[in-house]
Amino acid sequence: MNALTSLADIVGSRHLIEAEALRERPQDFWNNVPTRALALVRPASVEEVSAVLAWCNRNGSPVVPEGGRTNLIQGTAASPEAVLLSTERLNQFDAPDLGAMTVQAGSGVVLQALQESCHAAGLRFGLDFGARGSATLGGALSTNAGGFQALRYGVARDQVRGLEVVLADGTVLSHLTPYAKDNTGYDLKHLFIGSEGTLGVITRAILRLHPAPVTANTALLSFTDFDAVTRTLSRLRRDLQGTLSSFEIMWREFFEFNVDALCGGRSPLSESCPFYVLCEAEGFAPDMDDARFEAVIMQALDAGDVKDAVIAQSARQRDELWRIREDFEAEQELFRVMIDFDISLPLSAMDAFSREVDEALNTHIPEFLGLHILGHLGDGNLHVTTGLPTPERSDDLKALVYGLIAKHGGSISAEHGIGLNKRDYLGYSRSPEEIATMRLLKKALDPKNTLNPGKILQ
Ligand SMILES: Cc1cc2nc3c(=O)[nH]c(=O)nc-3n(C[C@H](O)[C@H](O)[C@H](O)COP(=O)(O)OP(=O)(O)OC[C@H]3O[C@@H](n4cnc5c(N)ncnc54)[C@H](O)[C@@H]3O)c2cc1C
Structure with missing residues (x-):
């Protein structure tokens, strides 16, 4: 029997798509x-x-x-002889358990559908990012995604109580427990979360939930120096009494580029500044939250840390402010050969790092098309994006930036993963001993190297 017939026997011929039809769809979002x-x-x-x-x-x-093929690391790129396994039909999820504050969901559920179902039950699934309308739970867990609310709820890994995974040989490991405490030997789920489909296929999870906030206050702030940004982060963490959920930084070049592209150049703030922050607090006290948010922002202005501020007065204004941070369409056009870095750095190193990258690019790769820096500052995570007119010098550019990340003790992947794109640079962040241990694990769980081969490790 040929391969396609055998596979069609398992999933049904309607659910097998052959090579020729696949050629009509893009490899992934990027x-x-x-x-x-x-x-x-x-x-x-x-x-x-x-x-x-x-x-x-x-x-x-x-x-x-x-899953949704929104990853930025060529994690779902396949060779012509590979079988793509889509989780699209593993998209069922239960009603949230209000007492346990958990929900059980299939790995193919789209994040936004899960968020909305939890919200309707008065609960919050604490993972959110721009690709929410396409990215799946399985993809987010496999890349250990972060996003806008990691500051408050943690990353994908922190949302998981129990997990069901299928190993390369078809063995099913099912540990769908809802408990917060479960010290029964090795915590296997954490091996699969963040392993990008190289150790097993995630099929289901039990997720922890949080009470859904009932108020949201959003502000755009501008700053003349980086230390004032970090002081303001500390102030908001303390004075907003645990309600701060996002603190997103944008360097001037990215902010002004997107203001030009999306708002016809009309900035919500009057003066141009080197740094902008979009911050949001979500709380539970409608009669107090708005006034407290405004008071805390006013105190930061009075202290001279925040140069200027605008507080969204409606849901529409809030969406407009978020769009400046979330929209990458114009950027994708600008950076013809786009090269992006998703890094973690100590807060104390970020300002120097950004200046050094700018200087190094101007000196060694003067043809670069701009430098956009933004990120989830509260998590120590920056996205650095640049581009080249043609691909020839991509490797030189990457080596230069990865060298600076290593110099400042950073991580070469904060939340997107390694995939194919960053595989050759893993050694900038992990020691030879760690990489050898990763190989041992891969060999033990997938000795024939059939699961997502070539991703993370050669
Ligand atoms: C506009 C935009 C904004 C983004 N913003 C953020 C952000 O703020 N923070 C962030 O962390 N990420 C962000 N991302 C990237 C994010 O990592 C992915 O969007 C998401 O986590 C991947 O989900 P997916 O379903 O698309 O997975 P895919 O892209 O389909 O797959 C991702 C990886 O997981 C593997 N995989 C998929 N499903 C499974 C499964 N069930 N079992 C085992 N392996 C599996 C794949 O083989 C691949 O290696 C963004 C992406 C876009 C397009």
Whole structure:
């Protein structure tokens, strides 16, 4: 029997898409090249995922799991002989358990659908980022995504109580426990979270939830120096009494570029400043939260740390402010060969790092097309994006920036993962001993190297 017939027998022929039809869809959100693969299968249950993986393992076929394909690391890129395993049909989720404050969900559920269902029950799923309308729970867990609210609720890993995973040979590991405390030996779920589909395919999870805030206050602030930004972060953390949920920094070049692209150059703030912050507090006391937020922002202005501020007066204004931070369409056009860095750095190193990158690019790669820096400052996470007219000097540019990240003791991937894009630079952040231990784990769980081969490790 040929491969396609065997796989169609498992998932049903309607749920197997052959190579030719796949060529019509882009590889992922960021790479407009055709998808290459032997076929794509869409299993509807853990049993079908297990049967697909067992078949591929027996026959030595590479398998690439995919969710919403919004990753920035070429994590779902496939070779022509690979089978793509889409979690699209693993998208069921239960009603939230109000007492336990948990929800059980399939890995193919789209984040926004899960967020909305929890919200309707008065609860909050504490993971949110720009790709919420397409990214899946499985993709977010596999990349250990962060996003806008990690400051308050932690990263994807922190949302998980129990996990169901299928190993490369089809073995199902199901530990769908809802408990906050569960010290029964090795915590296996954390091996699979953040492993980018190289150790197992996540099929279901039990997630912890939080009470849904009922108020939201959003402000855009400007600053003349970086130390004032970090002082304001400390002030807001303390004086907003635990309600601060986002603190997003934008360097001037990115902010003004997006204000030009989205608001016809009309900035919500009067003067140009080197740093801008979009901050948001979400609370539970409608009669107090607005006044406290305004008072805390006023104190920061009076202290001279914040140069200027605008507080959103309506949901529409709030969306407009967030759009300046979240919209990357114009940037994608500007940076023809886009090169992005997603890094963690000590707060104390960020200002110097940004100046050094700017200086190094001007000196060594003068053809670069601009430098956009922004990020989730409260988590010590910056996104540094630049571009080149043509790809020839991409590796020189990457080596230069990765060298500066290593010099400041940073991480080369804060929240997007490694995939193919950053694989060759893993050694800038992890020691040879750590990488050797990662290889040992990969070999133990996937000895035939069929699961997402070549991602993270060569
Ligand atoms: C506009 C935009 C904004 C973004 N902002 C952020 C942000 O603020 N913070 C952040 O962390 N990320 C951000 N991202 C990237 C983010 O990591 C991904 O969007 C998301 O986590 C991946 O989910 P996905 O379903 O698209 O996964 P995919 O892209 O389909 O897959 C991602 C990786 O996980 C693997 N995988 C997918 N599903 C499974 C599964 N069930 N089991 C095992 N492996 C699996 C894939 O093989 C791949 O290696 C952004 C992306 C976009 C497009």
